[in-house]
Amino acid sequence: MSDTASTLPQTPTAAARRPVPWSLHRSPRARRIALRTLSLAVFLGAWWLVAELNVWSDLFVPDPTAVFDRLIDGETTHNGARGLSGYYLHEHLWHSLWRILRGVGWAIVFGVPLGLLLATVTPFRVIFEPYVTFVRALPPLAYFSLLIIWFGIEDASKVWLLFLAAFPPITLSVLHGVRGIPRRQLDGALALGANRWQVTRFVVLPSVLPELFTGIRLAIGFAWTTIVAAETVDGIPGIGGLAWETKKFQQTDVAVLCIVLIGLSAIVLDQLVRALEQRVVPWRGKS
Template identity: 60%
Template sequence: MAIMEKAAPATRWRRPTSVLLSIVVLLAVWWALAAAEIWDPIFLPSPGRVWDAFVYSVSEHNGTPGYQGYYLWEHLWASLWRILRGLFWAIVFGVPLGVVLATVAPIRAVIEPYVDFLRALPPLAYFSLLIIWFGIEDSSKIWLLFIASFPPITLATLAGVRRIPGEYLESARSLGAGRLQLVLHTVLPSAVPDVLTGIRIAMGFAWTTIVAAETSNGIPGIGGLAWATKKELLTDVAIVCVITIGLTALALDAVLRLVERVLVPWSGRQP
């Protein structure tokens, strides 16, 4: 045990070094391939060219900011705000529905197949319908992100509630807990780890959906900017968008991991 306790800090210290080393290797390989000009710069721009595109995206030029009239952070915030709203409503409806599906078998038999059906649909399959129903403004995009996020949260909550040991519920009932008290003080706290896992998965789905959501009237938006680059073959700008989306998604996932460690330290999950 002592050996394991001594080894753990060393492992934690090695992680940042390993990540930094992998980034350096990636940049070196990328730079070497670009310098060798194996492919046209349109297909593989150099790291320096991508950096210049990033600098351009956060600068003002002849009175016009960045690309498409917005700074990069304005594009990012527009997308993030859409994602947060879609995810918020997915949590509001998905968590209660997951509890109901787990505790009421007849409702689960009727509703769960529809949740599975939504989970299996690719976003572009129904985005046209959402545009017809809600227009090309933010409403259709938020609905799309909601539908992408809703199933994983619902199903994760359902799984978490069904995994609660029966003796926990019986103990709460024996202490006089009513149905509402049972849900609030036993069911939901026990299911929190699975709910948070569902939210993390849903956040990932939302980020993979944002480009599809912003293909129509998506400016400002980081997905809309990435989509717009295809018209002028701005590969360097597209890479800036991809890196920005990836780093933001990782940062948000780290926040959710931190929330998980704070709320459910007993879950035993490793950071």
């Protein structure tokens, strides 16, 4: 009786026949994309509605179509003029990005070894850590005038400003990364016969990498927030300089366009760093 029953085809239960909810068919990545697309659509719809209802004048809230028109103008030649302020938008973006890459690049070159020294040499940390904290607390415009006096109005002063904005988070991230290494892990490497360089190479640096990438992402964010200040003087071409120039003629639509481009560029650069982090530090996991 039981053998016969086992050979009969099983009738699907009501639970098995019930259709799987749409959300369960979607991967986490697809759900994130759908939610972000929906939030963007809601934001754009609310923006368009506010502009259409004339809740505020165009000087305060420009129409989305006006911002889009400035985007087209920025990539075309009109009335004999190239783009906006004599340069195309991609030229403005590239000059700003190149300044940021140099500033953050030099911050990595000097910040990583300084962070290691601060973490491993106590007298060095006692002397120099307050200076790093001091620079981190300063607003960019507080010392930008000095940088212009010292290095002129060309790119050197701008790169120095971006370097000083990116340098402290990288240095402090390395410092705290080394401090977070369990002592028994270092003692174990020494007990196995590793010298100081081998401990640094095979224990300290891999352990510090997650914190270092966090510091780099923070540094890039600080650099993007500093780019307008860096390009207030002779900042054309540059997306920050273009945003600064809009105050002369109250070009709110161009200012909004610059804000959107800066934000999108920062997101893209941050995603590239995260992708590199997932390759270099796979044990950290994905968020």
